[in-house]
Amino acid sequence: xxxxxxxxxxxxxxxxxxxxxxxxxxxxxxxxxxxxxxxxxxxxxxxxxxxxxxxxxxxxxxxxxxxxxxxxxxxxxxxxxxxxxxxxxxxxxxxxxxxxxxxxxxxxxxxxxxxxxxxxxxxxxxxxxxxxxxxxxxxxxxxxxxxxxxxxxxxxxxxx
Amino acid sequence: xxxxxxxxxxxxxxxxxxxxxxxxxxxxxxxxxxxxxxxxxxxxxxxxxxxxxxxxxxxxxxxxxxxxxxxxxxxxxxxxxxxxxxxxxxxxxxxxxxxxxxxxxxxxxxxxxxxxxxxxxxxxxxxxxxxxxxxxxxxxxxxxxxxxxxxxxxxxxxxxxxxxxxxxxxxxxxxxxxxxxxxxxxxxxxxxxxxxxxxxxxxxxxxxxxxxxxxxxxxxxxxxxxxxxxxxxxxxxxxxxxxxxxxxxxxxxxxxxxxxxxxxxxxxxxxxxxxxxxxxxxxxxxxxxxxxxxxxxxxxxxxxxxxxxxxxxxxxxxxxxxxxxxxxxxxxxxxxxxxxxxxxxxxxxxxxxxxxxxxxxxxxxxxxxxxxxxxxxxxxxxxxxxxxxxxxxxxxxxxxxxxxxxxxxxxxxxxxxxxxxxxxxxxxxxxxxxxxxxxxxxxxxxxxxxxxxxxxxxxxxxxxxxxxxxxxxxxxxxxxxxxxxxxxxxxxxxxxxxxxxxxxxxxxxxxxxx
Numbered sequence: 001x002x003x004x005x006x007x008x009x010x011x012x013x014x015x016x017x018x019x020x021x022x023x024x025x026x027x028x029x030x031x032x033x034x035x036x037x038x039x040x041x042x043x044x045x046x047x048x049x050x051x052x053x054x055x056x057x058x059x060x061x062x063x064x065x066x067x068x069x070x071x072x073x074x075x076x077x078x079x080x081x082x083x084x085x086x087x088x089x090x091x092x093x094x095x096x097x098x099x100x101x102x103x104x105x106x107x108x109x110x111x112x113x114x115x116x117x118x119x120x121x122x123x124x125x126x127x128x129x130x131x132x133x134x135x136x137x138x139x140x141x142x143x144x145x146x147x148x149x150x151x152x153x154x155x156x157x158x159x160x
Numbered sequence: 161x162x163x164x165x166x167x168x169x170x171x172x173x174x175x176x177x178x179x180x181x182x183x184x185x186x187x188x189x190x191x192x193x194x195x196x197x198x199x200x201x202x203x204x205x206x207x208x209x210x211x212x213x214x215x216x217x218x219x220x221x222x223x224x225x226x227x228x229x230x231x232x233x234x235x236x237x238x239x240x241x242x243x244x245x246x247x248x249x250x251x252x253x254x255x256x257x258x259x260x261x262x263x264x265x266x267x268x269x270x271x272x273x274x275x276x277x278x279x280x281x282x283x284x285x286x287x288x289x290x291x292x293x294x295x296x297x298x299x300x301x302x303x304x305x306x307x308x309x310x311x312x313x314x315x316x317x318x319x320x321x322x323x324x325x326x327x328x329x330x331x332x333x334x335x336x337x338x339x340x341x342x343x344x345x346x347x348x349x350x351x352x353x354x355x356x357x358x359x360x361x362x363x364x365x366x367x368x369x370x371x372x373x374x375x376x377x378x379x380x381x382x383x384x385x386x387x388x389x390x391x392x393x394x395x396x397x398x399x400x401x402x403x404x405x406x407x408x409x410x411x412x413x414x415x416x417x418x419x420x421x422x423x424x425x426x427x428x429x430x431x432x433x434x435x436x437x438x439x440x441x442x443x444x445x446x447x448x449x450x451x452x453x454x455x456x457x458x459x460x461x462x463x464x465x466x467x468x469x470x471x472x473x474x475x476x477x478x479x480x481x482x483x484x485x486x487x488x489x490x491x492x493x494x495x496x497x498x499x500x501x502x503x504x505x506x507x508x509x510x511x512x513x514x515x516x517x518x519x520x521x522x523x524x525x526x527x528x529x530x531x532x533x534x535x536x537x538x539x540x541x542x543x544x545x546x547x548x549x550x551x552x553x554x555x556x557x558x559x560x561x562x563x564x565x566x567x568x569x570x571x572x573x574x575x576x577x578x579x580x581x582x583x584x585x586x587x588x589x590x591x592x593x594x595x596x597x598x599x600x601x602x603x604x605x606x607x608x609x610x611x612x613x614x615x616x617x618x619x620x621x622x623x624x625x626x627x628x629x630x631x632x633x634x635x636x637x638x639x640x641x642x643x644x645x646x647x648x649x650x651x652x653x654x655x656x657x658x659x660x661x662x663x664x665x666x667x668x669x670x671x672x673x674x
Contacts, residue, residue, distance in 0.1 A: 125349040
């Protein structure tokens with residue numbers, strides 16, 4: 001387990017201090033840690049557990065339960081491709097195949113140059129404009145074609 | 161005089177370029193020294209016309225869509241600010257048949273008002289429900305909801321008034337109102353549209369619920385996939401608090417209510433109410449065994465109302481217009497209206513709020529105008545990933561809780577996903593099991609293990625390995641999951657699979673795919 005740097009440790013401790021008195025704070029804390037550090041480092045788990053008087057297993061259990069939390073850094077951008085029924089009805093499987101080929105990676109992987117992580121997502125609520133994807137935290141796109149996908153990755157500065 | 165121009169801030173409209181359209185209008189107006197105000201409204205729900213620009217004219221709001229930033233200069237040239245003719249002109253928004261034929265009660269203000277303006281909300285009859293509720297006895301508020309016939313719009317269709325009465329009757333120092341905004345079903349977006357387009361309706365509904373049951377704290381459990389809804393809700397909550405509609409002394413009544421948005425972390429199961437409560441407490445979203453019901457022992461062990469966004473957003477109009485007004489809409493035991501969501505492979509997808517009783521055929525062909533691909537519609541999945549696939553032979557079924565349940569389907573949260581005749585239904589059956597395996601909370605065996613075995617057995621069937629024996633095994637597995645699972649995820653995943661076995665069985669007998 002890689003130790004936290006001093007600045008990472010400071011982030012985790014300040015997030016815990018900020019949220020610990022709120023009711024049911026663990027997910028809020030993990031979200032805040034990931035927002036600051038880009039992921040939830042394994043070494044942050046004991047610190048959070050100690051701050052909330054929980055066991056490490058309880059914290060680890062929450063980190064691993066939810067799809068959103070990651071224990072490794074992502075690429076500079078995360079592209080989430082919707083794989084749910086409405087998008088499938090409009091070619092999401094073919095689009096996923098194209099995206100994987102274009103980036104040379106599978107779901108849950110990051111391009112070798114660290115530009116883009118590709119994640120599946122199950123519904124972005126953009127079902128009347130399927131197929132959909134979301135870039136990073138809030139850049140939603142609809143009616144995405146293979147060509148549109150290529151334009152998106154180019155605009156994100158990805159070169160292969 | 162300043163002209164008001166509306167460009168949606170709705171996530172789907174943004175996904176099609178609404179932000180660039182809004183910026184282009186602003187820039188063009190400044191270049192032409194024209195005095196206008198761009199208001200960022202919600203979406204009207206006519207998604208094939210998004211981004212939809214509306215201009216306020218003396219005759220009413222004129223619609224132009226689907227517009228891109230590149231169209232803006234020509235719109236100004238055509239004098240769209242005075243309703244000028246343009247290839248994108250759709251006439252008066254309210255006269256567009258898709259919208260005109262609807263019965264918008266819950267979504268009455270969505271797409272019309274500035275979602276974060278309390279003044280605009282109040283000018284469109286907002287907070288009339290709360291005003292009336294504050295003058296009533298809590299038990300009478302509960303009775304009004306019971307009398308309206310409102311049932312939970314999240315999918316379970318449980319009578320809302322009965323749930324509220326249970327919480328009302330509990331003695332506890334602290335009670336909670338929680339809103340389930342974990343709208344995870346594919347093909348559904350009515351919660352999102354409401355939260356982005358008229359969040360104050362939800363906040364008002366929660367406040368009324370709080371006063372009715374004696375709760376002072378509300379939580380909205382919102383999925384992380386809805387960042388735009390999160391922003392709109394937080395803006396609206398702050399605006400409501402500043403205007404005295406939330407906080408320690410609501411509208412000078414001495415009553416107190418607060419609302420907080422909690423964002424989830426990606427877990428379909430957290431749309432199940434007990435799992436949502438666990439997640440709100442900051443834990444793994446594993447479901448709780450019932451009893452006790454959340455109404456008796458819910459969030460942090462206290463009596464808790466758990467309602468869906470649409471349910472709570474329907475409460476204000478019931479209080480404002482009366483239970484009788486609301487229950488006059490609908491049919492049989494399905495009273496009121498339902499905001500249906502039409503999605504997938506369909507020409508005109510969008511939000512269609514109508515009284516219960518519309519037929520699937522009317523929805524698909526009158527509103528939807530058939531498939532987007534122009535090919536025949538082969539199947540629709542109603543009610544999300546746990547809903548049955550319905551074949552074309554049953555499209556005359558009415559859209560209400562009882563009629564759909566009568567053909568072995570379910571209405572769920574009102575999402576309808578359209579598939580054309582290129583769909584491989586064996587693949588969709590496999591996906592149903594795969595989705596359950598990905599999203600299972602792991603607490604019970606039929607769901608956790610059954611879903612994975614389901615994927616494997618379907619792979620063998622598709623691959624042509626002992627097809628008949630494995631089809632029998634799949635049917636048996638479906639029965640086990642249905643009977644043995646603790647909650648609806650494992651217990652309903654068999655519904656789409658069984659419907660495919662029943663109506664689209666031939667797809668399992670196709671040639672083995674590579």
